Amino acid sequence: NVRVTKKLTSIKFSPQMTEEVAGYFKMLSEPVRLHMLGSICSEGAATIGELTERLGLCQSVVSRHMKLMTEHGVVCKKTENGRTLYYFADDCLCSICAPVVEKIRARAAEQSRLL
Numbered sequence: 001n002v003r004v005t006k007k008l009t010s011i012k013f014s015p016q017m018t019e020e021v022a023g024y025f026k027m028l029s030e031p032v033r034l035h036m037l038g039s040i041c042s043e044g045a046a047t048i049g050e051l052t053e054r055l056g057l058c059q060s061v062v063s064r065h066m067k068l069m070t071e072h073g074v075v076c077k078k079t080e081n082g083r084t085l086y087y088f089a090d091d092c093l094c095s096i097c098a099p100v101v102e103k104i105r106a107r108a109a110e111q112s113r114l115l
Helices: 015-028 031-043 048-055 059-071 092-114
Strands: 075-080 083-088
Touching: 015 031, 031 048, 031 059, 031 083, 031 092, 048 059, 048 083, 059 075
Parallel strands: none
Antiparallel strands: 075 083
16 A cells, blocks of 8 residues: 655755754653653643653753753743743644654554454
8 A cells, every 4th residue: 555645845944954853853762851841742842841840860860951952942942930940942842752652652552443
């Protein structure tokens, strides 16, 4: 069953842009980072301590990954009432991840139905 993919956009990638995009997705390929981003996407902005509690991870792990994601422009931070909150720099990432998650859920449901 061959599926033909239609052209979705006219964006052309230069070799340099291809490297940048690959680096962005590589940064997102770490499961812990995706878990943290999923928490922010579904539950909203959070401090390092709140993410630590939500996800059951140690503070140093959360801090290290949030620093990296801040440097890559995936999340931003702001201080409110003495608390540093991390939030999505752009809702684009939630928009990208949501259909991927649904696709994986649908595939898993289909596979379990076939077993």
